[in-house]
Amino acid sequence: MTTPDLDLSIVIPVYNERDNLVPLEEKLETELAKLNLSYEIILIDDGSVDGSHHIIDSLKKSNPRLKLIRFGHNHGQSAAFAAGFKAARGKIFVTLDADMQNNPADIPLLLEEMKNFDVVCGWRFKRNDPWIKRISSKIGNGVRNRLSQEEIADTGCSLKAFRRECFDNVKLFKGMHRFFPTLMKMEGFRVTQVKVSHHPRLHGVSKYNIRNRLFSSLHDLMAIRWMKKRHINYDIIQED
Numbered sequence: 001m002t003t004p005d006l007d008l009s010i011v012i013p014v015y016n017e018r019d020n021l022v023p024l025e026e027k028l029e030t031e032l033a034k035l036n037l038s039y040e041i042i043l044i045d046d047g048s049v050d051g052s053h054h055i056i057d058s059l060k061k062s063n064p065r066l067k068l069i070r071f072g073h074n075h076g077q078s079a080a081f082a083a084g085f086k087a088a089r090g091k092i093f094v095t096l097d098a099d100m101q102n103n104p105a106d107i108p109l110l111l112e113e114m115k116n117f118d119v120v121c122g123w124r125f126k127r128n129d130p131w132i133k134r135i136s137s138k139i140g141n142g143v144r145n146r147l148s149q150e151e152i153a154d155t156g157c158s159l160k161a162f163r164r165e166c167f168d169n170v171k172l173f174k175g176m177h178r179f180f181p182t183l184m185k186m187e188g189f190r191v192t193q194v195k196v197s198h199h200p201r202l203h204g205v206s207k208y209n210i211r212n213r214l215f216s217s218l219h220d221l222m223a224i225r226w227m228k229k230r231h232i233n234y235d236i237i238q239e240d
Contacts, residue, residue: 001085001086001088001164001167001168002086002087002088002089003089004089004090004091004164005038005089006038006039006040006089006090006091007037007038007039007090007091007092008032008035008037008038008039008040008090008091008092008093008094009039009040009042009084009088009089009090009092009093009094009164010028010032010039010040010041010042010094010095010096010107011042011044011081011084011085011088011093011094011095012024012041012042012043012044012084012095012096012097012098013044013046013077013080013081013084013097013098013158014043014044014045014046014048014052014056014080014098015045015046015047015048015052015074015098016048016049016050016052017048017050017052017098017099017203018048018050018051018052018054018055019203020098020099020100020202020203021043021052021055021056021059021098022055022059023100024098024100024104025041025059025063025066027100027103027104027105028041028104029063029065030104031104031105031107031108032104032107034108035107035108035111039065039090040065040066040067040088040089040090041063041065041066041067042067042069042084042087042088043056043066043067043068043069043098044069044070044071044080044081044083044084045068045069045070045071046071046074046075046076046077046079046080047071047072047073047074047075053068053070056068067087069083069084069087071083076174076175077158077177078172078173078174078175078176078177079174081095081172081177082172085164085167088164090164091163091164092111092114092161092162092163092164093161093162093163093164093167094107094110094111094159094160094161095158095159095160095161095162096158096159096160097158097159099201099203100199100201100202100203101198101199101200101201102122102157102158102159102196102198102199103196103197103198103199105197106122106159106196106197107159107161109194109196110122110159110160110161110194110196111161113161113192113194114161114163116190116192117190117191117192118162118163118165118166118184118189118190118191119160119161119162119163119166119180119181119184119189119190119191119192120160120161120191120192120193120194121154121155121157121160121180121181121191121192121193121194122154122157122158122159122160122193122194122195122196123154123157123193123194123195123196124154124157124196124197124198125154125195125196126197126198154193155178155179155181156178157196158177159196160180162180162184163189166184166187166189169187170183170184170187
């Protein structure tokens with residue numbers, strides 16, 4: 001990772017979200033300007049084929065705080081987050097989706113909780129999604145929590161905040177973004193969750209359904225279960 005010299009790094013994976021990028025940048029700038037903090041916005045174009053990178057390049061011309069990382073192919077959210085974290089210069093990482101369903105106005109809620117915690121997870125307690133997506137998310141959250149022995153109400157919410165040191169010793173693998181809170185707990189970091197707003201998607205289409213939310217993550221979940229059971233713990237009572 002780079003040496004931190006900013007307060008915040010906003011890290012956002014982008015996959016075919018061209019129509020959401022201008023309003024996203026405008027909303028982020030409006031809300032972040034209220035915080036009196038130094039920040040950057042890192043957009044990781046995860047192999048978009050709709051010209052999203054052209055929109056980002058255009059926005060960069062008038063906004064020096066924007067940074068673009070562009071993948072040649074679609075590698076998934078975990079890879080996008082990993083690339084963003086590696087390039088980030090902030091002391092705190094804030095993640096969110098590019099689809100405008102996460103509200104940048106909720107970022108201060110996460111930062112307030114960061115005074116006492118190392119990781120703050122957004123909880124979309126009132127979802128504005130089609131019923132099939134709400135059901136698939138509820139099933140996915142239930143299965144993941146039961147099998148991983150967790151109590152995170154909304155593992156799929158991308159709106160989260162992390163101290164940068166949370167990722168110093170964590171090796172990210174494909175699909176692991178779904179289990180960031182569990183990985184952080186295993187490293188001894190303090191994790192909490194806070195209720196955030198959620199808005200209906202106005203542009204583009206969702207990339208997730210019951211198949212790729214639940215069934216495609218089962219292998220990842222089994223890996224997390226194995227890691228938790230095999231995680232090394234010890235207590236030293238004397239070392240001379």
